[in-house]
Amino acid sequence: MDGSAMxxxxxxxxxxxxxxxxxxxxxxxxxxxxGWDDMIFTHISMRLPGPDHHFLINxxxxxxxxxxxxxxxxxxxxxxxVEPTPHFINPAGFTIHSAIxxxxxxxxxxxxxxxxxxxxxxAQRKGLLPISQTAMIIRNDLAYHDYEGVAxxxxxxxxxxxxxxxxxxxxxxxxxxxxxxxxxxSAFLRIFYLERACKMQVMAQAGGDLLECDEELRDxxxxxxxxxxxxxxxxxxxxxxxxxxxxxxxxxxx
Numbered sequence: 001m002d003g004s005a006m007x008x009x010x011x012x013x014x015x016x017x018x019x020x021x022x023x024x025x026x027x028x029x030x031x032x033x034x035g036w037d038d039m040i041f042t043h044i045s046m047r048l049p050g051p052d053h054h055f056l057i058n059x060x061x062x063x064x065x066x067x068x069x070x071x072x073x074x075x076x077x078x079x080x081x082v083e084p085t086p087h088f089i090n091p092a093g094f095t096i097h098s099a100i101x102x103x104x105x106x107x108x109x110x111x112x113x114x115x116x117x118x119x120x121x122x123a124q125r126k127g128l129l130p131i132s133q134t135a136m137i138i139r140n141d142l143a144y145h146d147y148e149g150v151a152x153x154x155x156x157x158x159x160x161x162x163x164x165x166x167x168x169x170x171x172x173x174x175x176x177x178x179x180x181x182x183x184x185x186s187a188f189l190r191i192f193y194l195e196r197a198c199k200m201q202v203m204a205q206a207g208g209d210l211l212e213c214d215e216e217l218r219d220x221x222x223x224x225x226x227x228x229x230x231x232x233x234x235x236x237x238x239x240x241x242x243x244x245x246x247x248x249x250x251x252x253x254x
Contacts, residue, residue: 006070006254009069010069016050021070025067032064033245033248037113038115043093043094043096044058045057046108047101055097055101056073058089059089060093062087067252068254070254073088078098079094095156096110096178100160108182109186111179111187113178115195115198117201118176120198122176128201129212131204131210134196136213137222137228139218141167142171143163144163144173145173169191183233184238186230188237189233193228
């Protein structure tokens with residue numbers, strides 16, 4: 001049963017939870033629309049309003065382009081399902097997300113993907129290079145975490161959170177990329193910039209000699225681009241992204 005066949009939860013949960021569910025389902029479909037999904041693998045998690053520290057995450061086995069607001073599973077900080085659902089989750093998938101949500105009160109949304117270009121750059125010793133405007137806008141907000149195998153060991157969470165620190169982007173070495181945001185819009189815009197920067201880097205490296213910008217210019221561009229992930233993303237980019245979904249992948253708000 002795909003997401004569209006799930007009985008709707010509209011009117012059965014609070015207005016705040018429903019809005020979060022719609023936004024989270026939209027994120028899943030946007031990741032699919034931009035080609036960043038990995039079949040049924042990787043995850044997006046969204047913190048629900050309220051004091052219970054509950055989160056939304058995907059039902060295991062669903063493709064991202066069939067996710068709906070009602071099919072998302074509500075879990076606690078340990079990944080336990082807290083409301084009846086015919087579906088289950090991949091507990092290992094919540095290891096990374098739970099660590100960040102627990103450590104960062106501002107981590108409303110966490111997006112983790114395994115794209116070809118993201119993994120390619122994560123495997124390069126120097127990581128993301130200052131060779132594009134896109135990369136320089138986000139490079140100062142990017143941290144790195146060394147590969148420790150598939151994220152099954154709970155004790156890795158402490159090291160992952162320490163590596164992330166107060167930054168909002170993380171490159172998981174030999175693994176993939178991750179973005180944190182205090183809204184779905186800011187998280188999506190950050191992963192959008194990081195993934196595009198990685199793609200540009202891989203393409204540029206195929207052409208030979210690279211032109212890196214100096215440190216002064218890197219800092220200047222980072223400052224100029226900082227506003228992209230604040231109110232601008234919420235007021236301008238996110239409504240446009242939702243309109244794009246309504247035209248191309250409707251039904252996420254069911």
